[in-house]
Amino acid sequence: GNTETAATTWKIGGIGPVTGDASVYGQAVKNGMELAINEINEAGGISGVQIEYNFQDDECDNEKSVNAYNALKDWGMNILVGSVTSGCCIAVTAETAKDNMFQLTPSGSSVDCIINDNVFQVCFTDPNQGIGAAQYIGANGLATKVAVIYNSSDVYSTGIYEKFNAEAANQDFEIVSTSAFTNDSKSDFTVQLQQAKDAGAELVFLPIYAQEASLILTQAAAMDFAPTFFGCDGLDGILAIENFDPSLAEGVILLTPFVADAEDEMTQNFVSKYVESYGETPNQFAADAYDAVYTIKAAIEASGATPADGISGICDKMTGAMTTISVDGLTGTGMTWAATGEVAKEPKAMVIVNGEYTNLQ
Amino acid sequence: MSLISYVINGISLGSVYAIIALGYSMVYGIAKMLNFAHGDVIMVGGFVVYTMASGLGINPILSILCSMAFCTVLGMTIERIAYRPLRNAASSLAVLITAIGVSYFLQNIALIIYGSSPKAFTSVVTIPSLKLADGALTISGETIVTIVACIIIMVVLMLFINKTKAGQAMLAVSEDKGAAALMGINVNGTIALTFAIGSALAAIAGVLLCSAYPSLSPYTGAMPGIKAFVAAVFGGIGSIPGALIGGILLGLIEILSKAYISSQLSDAIVFAVLIVVLLVKPTGILGKQIQEKV
Amino acid sequence: MAMLEVTNLSISFGGLRAVDDFSITINEGELYGLIGPNGAGKTTVFNLLTGVYKPDEGHILLGGKDITGQKTIEINREGIARTFQNIRLFKEMTVQENVMVGLHNQIRYSTLASIFKLPSYRKAEKEMRERSLELLKVFDLDKEADTLASNLPYGKQRKLEIARALATNPKLLLLDEPAAGMNPNETIELMKTIRFVRDKFKMTILLIEHDMKLVSGICEELTVLNFGHVLCKGETKEVLNNPEVIKAYLGE
Amino acid sequence: MAMLEVKDLEVYYGMIQAIKGVSFEVNQGEVIALIGANGAGKTTILHTITGLIQPKQGSVVFEGTDITKVPGHKIVSMGMAHVPEGRRVFANLSVYQNLKMGAYIQKDKNEIAKNLEMIYKHFPRLEERKNQMAGTLSGGEQQMLAMGRALMSSPKMILMDEPSMGLSPLLVKEVFSIIEFCHESGITILLVEQNAKMALGIADRAYVLETGKITLTGDAKELMEDENVKKAYLGV
Amino acid sequence: MKRLLQSKETKKTLITFGIVIITYIIVEILMLCGLLSNQLQGLLVPICYYVMLAISLNLTVGILGELSLGHAGFACVGVFTGTVFSICMQNVIAASWIRFALAIILGALFAGIVGILIGLPVLRLKGDYLAIVTLAFCEIIKNVINVIYLGKDSQGLHISTTDTTALGMEPEGVVIIKGAQGVTGMPQDANFTIGILLILITLFIVLNLVHSRDGRAIMAIRDNLIAAESVGINITKYKLMAFSISAALAGAAGAYYGHNFNNIKAATNNFGYNMSIMVLVFVVLGGIGNMRGSIIAAVLLTLLPEMLRGISEYRLLIYSIVLIGMMLFNWSPKAQAWKEKMKVRILGKLKKNQKEVQ
Numbered sequence A: 001g002n003t004e005t006a007a008t009t010w011k012i013g014g015i016g017p018v019t020g021d022a023s024v025y026g027q028a029v030k031n032g033m034e035l036a037i038n039e040i041n042e043a044g045g046i047s048g049v050q051i052e053y054n055f056q057d058d059e060c061d062n063e064k065s066v067n068a069y070n071a072l073k074d075w076g077m078n079i080l081v082g083s084v085t086s087g088c089c090i091a092v093t094a095e096t097a098k099d100n101m102f103q104l105t106p107s108g109s110s111v112d113c114i115i116n117d118n119v120f121q122v123c124f125t126d127p128n129q130g131i132g133a134a135q136y137i138g139a140n141g142l143a144t145k146v147a148v149i150y151n152s153s154d155v156y157s158t159g160i161y162e163k164f165n166a167e168a169a170n171q172d173f174e175i176v177s178t179s180a181f182t183n184d185s186k187s188d189f190t191v192q193l194q195q196a197k198d199a200g201a202e203l204v205f206l207p208i209y210a211q212e213a214s215l216i217l218t219q220a221a222a223m224d225f226a227p228t229f230f231g232c233d234g235l236d237g238i239l240a241i242e243n244f245d246p247s248l249a250e251g252v253i254l255l256t257p258f259v260a261d262a263e264d265e266m267t268q269n270f271v272s273k274y275v276e277s278y279g280e281t282p283n284q285f286a287a288d289a290y291d292a293v294y295t296i297k298a299a300i301e302a303s304g305a306t307p308a309d310g311i312s313g314i315c316d317k318m319t320g321a322m323t324t325i326s327v328d329g330l331t332g333t334g335m336t337w338a339a340t341g342e343v344a345k346e347p348k349a350m351v352i353v354n355g356e357y358t359n360l361q
Numbered sequence B: 001m002s003l004i005s006y007v008i009n010g011i012s013l014g015s016v017y018a019i020i021a022l023g024y025s026m027v028y029g030i031a032k033m034l035n036f037a038h039g040d041v042i043m044v045g046g047f048v049v050y051t052m053a054s055g056l057g058i059n060p061i062l063s064i065l066c067s068m069a070f071c072t073v074l075g076m077t078i079e080r081i082a083y084r085p086l087r088n089a090a091s092s093l094a095v096l097i098t099a100i101g102v103s104y105f106l107q108n109i110a111l112i113i114y115g116s117s118p119k120a121f122t123s124v125v126t127i128p129s130l131k132l133a134d135g136a137l138t139i140s141g142e143t144i145v146t147i148v149a150c151i152i153i154m155v156v157l158m159l160f161i162n163k164t165k166a167g168q169a170m171l172a173v174s175e176d177k178g179a180a181a182l183m184g185i186n187v188n189g190t191i192a193l194t195f196a197i198g199s200a201l202a203a204i205a206g207v208l209l210c211s212a213y214p215s216l217s218p219y220t221g222a223m224p225g226i227k228a229f230v231a232a233v234f235g236g237i238g239s240i241p242g243a244l245i246g247g248i249l250l251g252l253i254e255i256l257s258k259a260y261i262s263s264q265l266s267d268a269i270v271f272a273v274l275i276v277v278l279l280v281k282p283t284g285i286l287g288k289q290i291q292e293k294v
Numbered sequence C: 001m002a003m004l005e006v007t008n009l010s011i012s013f014g015g016l017r018a019v020d021d022f023s024i025t026i027n028e029g030e031l032y033g034l035i036g037p038n039g040a041g042k043t044t045v046f047n048l049l050t051g052v053y054k055p056d057e058g059h060i061l062l063g064g065k066d067i068t069g070q071k072t073i074e075i076n077r078e079g080i081a082r083t084f085q086n087i088r089l090f091k092e093m094t095v096q097e098n099v100m101v102g103l104h105n106q107i108r109y110s111t112l113a114s115i116f117k118l119p120s121y122r123k124a125e126k127e128m129r130e131r132s133l134e135l136l137k138v139f140d141l142d143k144e145a146d147t148l149a150s151n152l153p154y155g156k157q158r159k160l161e162i163a164r165a166l167a168t169n170p171k172l173l174l175l176d177e178p179a180a181g182m183n184p185n186e187t188i189e190l191m192k193t194i195r196f197v198r199d200k201f202k203m204t205i206l207l208i209e210h211d212m213k214l215v216s217g218i219c220e221e222l223t224v225l226n227f228g229h230v231l232c233k234g235e236t237k238e239v240l241n242n243p244e245v246i247k248a249y250l251g252e
Numbered sequence D: 001m002a003m004l005e006v007k008d009l010e011v012y013y014g015m016i017q018a019i020k021g022v023s024f025e026v027n028q029g030e031v032i033a034l035i036g037a038n039g040a041g042k043t044t045i046l047h048t049i050t051g052l053i054q055p056k057q058g059s060v061v062f063e064g065t066d067i068t069k070v071p072g073h074k075i076v077s078m079g080m081a082h083v084p085e086g087r088r089v090f091a092n093l094s095v096y097q098n099l100k101m102g103a104y105i106q107k108d109k110n111e112i113a114k115n116l117e118m119i120y121k122h123f124p125r126l127e128e129r130k131n132q133m134a135g136t137l138s139g140g141e142q143q144m145l146a147m148g149r150a151l152m153s154s155p156k157m158i159l160m161d162e163p164s165m166g167l168s169p170l171l172v173k174e175v176f177s178i179i180e181f182c183h184e185s186g187i188t189i190l191l192v193e194q195n196a197k198m199a200l201g202i203a204d205r206a207y208v209l210e211t212g213k214i215t216l217t218g219d220a221k222e223l224m225e226d227e228n229v230k231k232a233y234l235g236v
Numbered sequence E: 001m002k003r004l005l006q007s008k009e010t011k012k013t014l015i016t017f018g019i020v021i022i023t024y025i026i027v028e029i030l031m032l033c034g035l036l037s038n039q040l041q042g043l044l045v046p047i048c049y050y051v052m053l054a055i056s057l058n059l060t061v062g063i064l065g066e067l068s069l070g071h072a073g074f075a076c077v078g079v080f081t082g083t084v085f086s087i088c089m090q091n092v093i094a095a096s097w098i099r100f101a102l103a104i105i106l107g108a109l110f111a112g113i114v115g116i117l118i119g120l121p122v123l124r125l126k127g128d129y130l131a132i133v134t135l136a137f138c139e140i141i142k143n144v145i146n147v148i149y150l151g152k153d154s155q156g157l158h159i160s161t162t163d164t165t166a167l168g169m170e171p172e173g174v175v176i177i178k179g180a181q182g183v184t185g186m187p188q189d190a191n192f193t194i195g196i197l198l199i200l201i202t203l204f205i206v207l208n209l210v211h212s213r214d215g216r217a218i219m220a221i222r223d224n225l226i227a228a229e230s231v232g233i234n235i236t237k238y239k240l241m242a243f244s245i246s247a248a249l250a251g252a253a254g255a256y257y258g259h260n261f262n263n264i265k266a267a268t269n270n271f272g273y274n275m276s277i278m279v280l281v282f283v284v285l286g287g288i289g290n291m292r293g294s295i296i297a298a299v300l301l302t303l304l305p306e307m308l309r310g311i312s313e314y315r316l317l318i319y320s321i322v323l324i325g326m327m328l329f330n331w332s333p334k335a336q337a338w339k340e341k342m343k344v345r346i347l348g349k350l351k352k353n354q355k356e357v358q
């Protein structure tokens, strides 16, 4: 019964954690996608074809992610946006490869997510961010003594940390302290901060997410430790945490393709719509998801694929088109893709001044 | 100097564990059940204060009192609906499983109401932090309040159990429910009271937890709940002073192993120390060795 | 020959000397009684004999072999089996299974045999069933073989405990208040059974009991404990007429 | 009017009917013996009276109040104490704490002190061991404690479930003299006993229970002479 | 009577095996006819895994009577030994079924050994203390695996606890375990048929053990430790036996499960205490000591949240309510009495109807 509708609409599925500890990210992607799809549908769809949308929860668990994928297949999905988290995404790529389903992950940042030809990324890969961050710090001479605090039970965080560490050897600064935390003990950071402080760090690199970063900033303030804090895209959203005291984040630098306070029209439009629909400020996950949908639109338009091509046919056409398109999105202008699946876009360095993101440079 | 500051931080963290463990241990000691939902009641307590104090701008003290009242009612309701029907079930594991169900329930209901994104919690503690040794050492106001609260609660609880009639009833119920009824003790009422007190303590713990680590999400209670459970066992589960000692020790071990051994493996080290302690003293540090007479 | 020879056994709990300088000699095939006021230390003597507690002082010889300080399971293998004052059956298992557990060390086969149901498993299992049923017959429990042990009435539970103890093929059987909770008729029945067991299995039996009808009816010799000390020992009749025993234990 | 009136009681354990229509009464100041073989249902009746089990049919009336549906702890407060089968002492509380627990519903401090003194007088062993954990007491000592604990609430009526079980002959006599003493001080007693001879000796009236039904009833002394009773319960 | 009992037990066992096999046949037929949705097909392997975990945990909880909250830890050991073996041997052993069988055996062996190592010291503890220690071990295993980096090149295996660069491998070497990211790239050999086979083997081992001398000794320890000692049962040996067999079976299950995915990581919800508790839920809901019940509960509770996908955010909320409801219905004495009553009533009616028909 699915073939009938499948032939006349695009069925885009999404996978990510909507419940559980990682639900912030899944929820954001879900909302971001929804917003983009609604916009496109209102504007008449992709080349006149409407999009149907279905987002499935994976609780940030590989098995559940594969289950979600299968459920979406039953629903008749012909393009997948997901999974949100790297581990789940890797597990799902094995399945999409079997089916030759086109997959675009908004935020699965591990390089292992894109080992197959049918998978593309919207976000930076972890190594990219790690290397980028190290180079930025080195090139701008932000510090000579750097400390790192990362989440050793998180794929994203360890991925960035590893490359940062490797690249640091080529740069003009020294990593004086490295300490980790885990998902099981992520409320007290005094030890990590104390170690950084004792080592005389001038800059603390935080390849982590905003929630933990907000605690780190609070605790650092309490112990009168005021180095420069430097983060990656995970840190975006820190100002959006409800009730967060923005003065704590004063001077934090982040290397991120997206900030909600950006001045450009597209971002402002997106943010205002998002706030209106979901009652909170979007973070970069939502932005990546939004871009993912528009990227799919661009690829479809470029390739001339139609829902009637069947899953594999769509995939072949779109995969071919991906390397040819250039997309202007929230997270970057002129984004292009390599055949490997990796995105090319410019990270923006932002600094938080007076409770607002400001472009550095 | 850094050692001293680690120790201070360990005590701070430990005091938060301790205050959660107190409620845990008390409920365990009397109702003889591992209430896996305790951590989530803590989360609820935090959200109530968050909503009232940060959302509606109500006076923090009043918010805390409301939160305690709310959690008390919640705890008693949970007990009535999910635990009491299984009191005489053939296996004591049955009620453990419903407790897990309740834990999921509370997490998911909070998820639906508040959404998944974390909230920053405004500390309700207004005491300034204590600076020692020219500011090289800091003891935060939250830590001071938590430790003081811990000690007060511990003393009051012990006095309550040993000196009041209701406390004596709790002791009897914890030993033998049938025999307690024969003494004229209202068993169901006593257990409901236990949950009421335990949940009120959870509300206080929730506020202090969120004040010390000001980030609140539907899953905030889960991990501290488990850690507090470990702390309670450390100190000898069921023992009220044991919960305090267990909590503080746990915090210390966690911080010191993070500082001096491995920050990645600190959880593993904490658990390893727990195992060693239990192997040496199978009932925890202050736990009573109950010998069965043959 | 002495089956059991206990010399100067003592144990304290905290400040309380529960058993103090206790000695006893029981000959093979004898039916021996241990009586005394409540809290005199009788059960504690049993616990010492079976290795539940380790004696502070003293020696226990079973058939000439020193078993002092050995573990419960070793002592059971050496040949002492017991019943408990507060019944300890395997409640969730059937009556027959209870006895089969007693046969654990009597009939053996390997774990692999049981997992793969090898012939050795079948053979041994059959033998176990037959042996256990035989034992149950002695106590008139064969009809209840498949009932859960916890569903038996009190009196029968006591009998089942004796059957289970016998299944371990002991040389010495210790019975702790076997008639407690039985009515006079059942007690008389039990007396017959105990005698029968002694004769059929050539068992040496030491029993604790407060029912004087049973004690005077079947025990050949008695030792009276009081406050952990031996108050008096000797032939049943004499002991029961001893004025000190009457004063401390029987009452006028 | 009878102090305790049990009417047409029927009790089930799941599908098994343990009590099949039992009626009896106990008058103020009487000692009533309830005798019967193992598993006849004696304990079940006592448990139903004190509300630990709910009957399917029938009623229990105590001093004119219907207590069939009243929860156990309230019945105790009405002046009925129960010495349960198997003692049920609080194993990890001391002897003294156990006794204090017995006085849970008692508000009068003097009364508590008086009762305590009386109990220590009858069971000096309890006073010697007042700080020992009850669980490590010998079987007989625990039985004394259970009796003493029940007396601590100054009850109007006591239900006793095999109080002489596991006691030495001397103590059995002691227990019966306590029952006598309670009787003399006006406490009504419902006594369940295996030791039918002693029970009938002390009781005013007796009921004989067989597999959930009352088969015989009458004056205790007369029952003692009854041939059936002699054969079945006195072991002659 | 004796025969009857034996045949009754055998009958029960046969019914359990029968249910598993018939389910297998039905599912296979449905699959052949294309009537099984992708979602259900994808769930077959996980379900087999959870069933195995439930049966093996029931050995510890139901038969040995000890509360273990660390069962997922053993599965985790099985997953990682099994998958690492397969990845290393991918080019050495060509026949995938031999490699997979060896991986499963290896997983079982390692988990069994870990079970013994853990059991030896901790089985002296009782009840909730044992529960917390097993939970602790499970967490330790998870945490340690999360910091392990393991790689392979022509020099052999490299191991580190810091990061991949610290492995110091040749450029063409492959990283097998990548810390928190877990293992990636194992062959996906697991399928439903193998799962059913493993379930049958697990059942076979557990049930045969239960109905043997060793099984009775284990149950005797559960029912009364002091009495068991008094009849000469070696407590340590039998506790350890039950515990390590249970661990080994969980390890086998884990190795099987590990081969269903392309990537597997040791996170809290799949190998932490959460999962251990989930397996305990299967066991308790299905009836402690009741293997058939465990199987059914594992299947139902795995399917339930998947079937609830339609209601998105409310999914786990409904799930938790259903879980509490099922527990109350299955375990509360009142509900049990009610069920008895209904049974009698229905049976009575049936009888009456029969009479009327006659």
Ligand SMILES: Nc1ncnc2c1ncn2[C@@H]1O[C@H](COP(=O)(O)OP(=O)(O)OP(=O)(O)O)[C@@H](O)[C@H]1O
Residues within 6 Å of the ligand: B291, B293, C013, C016, C018, C036, C037, C038, C039, C040, C041, C042, C043, C044, C045, C085, D136, D137, D138, D139, D140, D141, D166
């Ligand atoms: N584990 C223990 N800890 C402390 N005291 C104990 C322990 N075991 C026994 N006792 C004490 O030792 C004494 C002897 O106890 P035991 O059980 O041997 O008495 P008994 O002679 O068997 O009495 P009964 O006839 O009443 O069973 C008692 O006073 C008891 O309180």
Ligand SMILES: Nc1ncnc2c1ncn2[C@@H]1O[C@H](COP(=O)(O)OP(=O)(O)OP(=O)(O)O)[C@@H](O)[C@H]1O
Residues within 6 Å of the ligand: C151, C152, C153, C154, C155, D013, D016, D018, D036, D037, D038, D039, D040, D041, D042, D043, D044, D045, D085
């Ligand atoms: N909890 C229970 N579940 C099922 N059956 C029970 C339960 N308690 C008692 N019974 C059954 O009810 C009947 C009456 O038991 P009860 O304990 O009242 O007898 P009793 O006269 O007190 O015997 P005893 O002299 O052994 O104490 C017995 O057949 C017994 O097996």
Ligand SMILES: [Mg+2]
Residues within 6 Å of the ligand: C042, C043, C044, C085, D138, D139
């Ligand atoms: Mg004794």
Ligand SMILES: [Mg+2]
Residues within 6 Å of the ligand: D042, D043, D044, D085, D161
């Ligand atoms: Mg009885």
